[in-house]
Amino acid sequence: MTLDFSPIWISLKTAALATTIAFFLGAIAARTMFKYRGKVKGLIDGILTAPLVLPPTVVGFFLLLLLGKYGPIGKFLRLFDITVIFTWYAAVIAATVVAFPLMYKTALGAFQQIDTNLLASARTLGATEWQVFRRILLPLARPGLISGVLLAFARALGEFGATLMLAGSIPGKTQTVPIAIFFAAESGDMTEAMLWVSVMLVLSLSIVVGVNYWNDHRPHQRRAKQSKQGHLTLIDETLLPWDNPVAPLTWDSTRTNVLPSPIELIVDIQKKLPGFTLDVSFSSNQLPLGLLGGSGAGKSFILRCIAGLETPDEGCIILNGRVLFDSRRGINVPIRDRRVGFLFQNYALFPHLTVAQNIAFGLPKTLSPRAIRQRVEKQLLAVQLHGLGDRYPQELSGGQQQRVALARALASEPDILLLDEPFSALDTYLRDQLKKLLRLSLTHFPGATLFVSHNLEEAYRICPNLLILDEGEIIAQGPKQDIFDAPQYFRVAQLTGCKNFSRAVIQSENTITALDWGCTLRVNEPIPDGLAHVGIRAHHLIFTGLKEQQTRSPENIFPAWLTTISETQHRMTLYLKLNSSPSSPFDYHLQVEVFKDTWNRLQYLPQPWQIQLYPSRLLLLQNKNSSLSFEYHPSHLSTITKDD
Structure with missing residues (x-):
């Protein structure tokens, strides 16, 4: 008797379509649950992952209740003369349902491994939520997503119980390889059953080997490409010309968003935090203002409220006459529209983008490619990183990464610069050199600046005015010498x-x-x-x-x-x-x-x-x-x- 090879084709196209659907649904669900902080998060997560722990026959039974002749979905489809059960589409639905939890949980785990400061940084640079998802979250989660696709495909390829209950075993139509193995073994034809088992083993191993090969060789291919371009040799930090005069970071004289005069930031916010209530009211002009206080005093939280990364319970935030937040009037300007430059403590450089791409990330999309290149080169020159635009952040030293982060924050010409303990991760020498660069850059920065630190020397060197915080309350503010002396x-x-x-x-x-x-x-x-x-x-x-x-x-x-x-x-x-x-x-x-x-x-x-x-x-x-x-x-x- 001639062997019917249709189960292979049915299994492959069923698994491929089911994996594609599970990928999109799983990624969207994972992204939604990644952001969701509601009280019923555990319940929703349990429902989404239920097919992972339930026996496939139970899953098939529930699907049959929903899609069958007397099920709610089945009755609705009958109005349009559509029948799902015992069709190939039923096999796809069954495979999708059992593969979805693996895709969802793997994608969620991959998203949770990403530093949230990277996402916050992208938002402060003007990225929409869709751009954050497409340009940051998906690329960084790629290894996890690939694993999820692999697991989902393998699960869909091997699905048996739910498929048998919902789609049956119709030769040439719904009979997949696992079902063919079952009926061959049941009829006593062990040779045919072993043949189908061998096919499944070859398919599964081929997928695993292929994906592992791609994951292992892609980084080497990228580095080899950079090596050919002559941008792979790392430079020792001590060889950089720090002792030469540093050119300040500059701004385009053609910018259209000229800041009003005088520059003024007004902050009056309250927020209930664990252990204390943040209740601050202050204003600042173009002179850098240092926020000084112990750990957990609320300094960084203030910056995050100004940037829109956190929302106060009450109060208002006004920058140059533009209301960014007002609880009474219901105003809360989106992060991407606040025009803030945020320098994070851990730099928050996008590891999958080059130095040049990092700096260009927040530049207006209306700029021509040539204008973008010119502005990026100008920033690289200002921070003495000329020629390193094709490097990736992990190929730079800590001091170089911090300079890239500063150049990126200033490249988009923000209205306010927020510095959250930018030197804490650097050694003494680099910290001193970057203070010099920052002080010179701030003298030319046409906007407000807030500098958070728990180090008096840093704040004293950079900021003419200080604001002292303790447990969410301002206990002193004014010129630094007055606070120090009295x-x-x-x-x-x-x-x-x-x-x-x-x-x-x-x-x-x-x-x-x-x-x-x-x-x-x-x-x-x-x-x-x-x-x-x-x-x-x-x-x-x-x-x-x-x-x-x-x-x-x-x-x-x-x-x-x-x-x-x-x-x-x-x-x-x-x-x-x-x-x-x-x-x-x-x-x-x-x-x-x-x-x-x-x-x-x-x-x-x-x-x-x-x-x-x-x-x-x-x-x-x-x-x-x-x-x-x-x-x-x-x-x-x-x-x-x-x-x-």
Whole structure:
């Protein structure tokens, strides 16, 4: 008897069509569930993946109930004289239903592995949701999607139970290879059954080998292509001409969206967050504003609200007279239309795009290819990466990647630049060089700038004005020197680097007692009614025994004994106890920072040293948002803060 090979063709075309449908439906469902944060997410996910855990015959039974003669869908189709069951289309439907969960779960897992900052970055660069999905999410999820397609095809190719119940076993019409194997074995024809099993093995192994070969060789082909173009050799960061004058990032003089004058950002927002409520109100002009605070204070969240990546519960955000958000008027401008440049902490460069493609991502589509190339080259020159446009981000050093991210953020000529701890992932040398580049670039940037950091030195170097945040509340704002010289609250002094604190009580109009230092201090400034602490910065203490630090004023001079020391490259930190010698390495009152040449002279002076807490250097602090706690020791009271 001649063997009928139609099951092979039926299986292949059924699996191919079912996989195609499952791919589109699975990718869309995965994208929807990736974004969805509703309470019934678990229930929906369970329904979508049910065919994966249910026996195929159960799935086939439910499909039969729906599509059969008396099922709701079947009755509807009969109105148009359409019958689905026991047709090839029924085999496709059965294969699609059982293959869909594998495609959906694999695609969802691939989407969840993608850094969400990449998607946020694309949105801030003006991409629509469809463009984010097509240009970022799908390419980055490609390996997972390919695996999903492979699994879905294999599952559709091997489907038996649901297909048999819904489509039957009609030779030349619905009889697939798995069904042919079943009936051949049932009739005792083991030779024919083994033949069909061999066919299934060859098909499955061919698919797996082909996909693995493609995945393994595609990266090498891409790198080989780059090597031929002469763009593969990596450059050591130290060989770049950092010591030469850096050209500032420039803007096209023909830009049509000229910013109004004066530039002004107004933020007045509230948002309930885990642990505290963010409630801030401030404004900023063209001078860079530094947002300084501890981890979890709400700094980055403010930037994300301005960019539209997060939505406040209440309030408004206005940039140059344009309302970006207003809860009362129901205004919430989409991210892509806010014209913000966002520099993320982890750079958020698109790994599947070259450096040039990254920089060009947010440029207007109305520009000609030549204009785009010129603008990209101008940005590459400005950040000293000329000739590296064909590299991929993973082929660059951390400093180079950060410069690409800065060039990309500024290439689209945003109205505001948002910098979220841009130097935290860099070493000391690169951090210093990028600060220089950023400072110079910001002097030419015709827009507002917000710079988030928990590092006082970074914020102080780059921003003329500071805003200090603690647990979602602004506790100080103004010119940086004013905040540094005269912090009103303990927490402000702590966040701006002060290390020496003591509880304080008022003795008279111009004297206070520092309880934890065990001394009475004369002060020059008016004592606030709510005085809670006194502080002095570690580099403001004076050793009267040194000639260069001698003072004519006899006030607030006390004997001090050295408890222990620590050192950095250029400075020494001395831990001192006032009025009596220490009993242990932890028995100290004050930290003093001196240069090493000062230490070299100071260490040979007999102890106790005479140290002065100069009245004009004392910080008289109120107790708002204080995180200070105290532990009593037999010899003294030691101050402990949550940042130490």
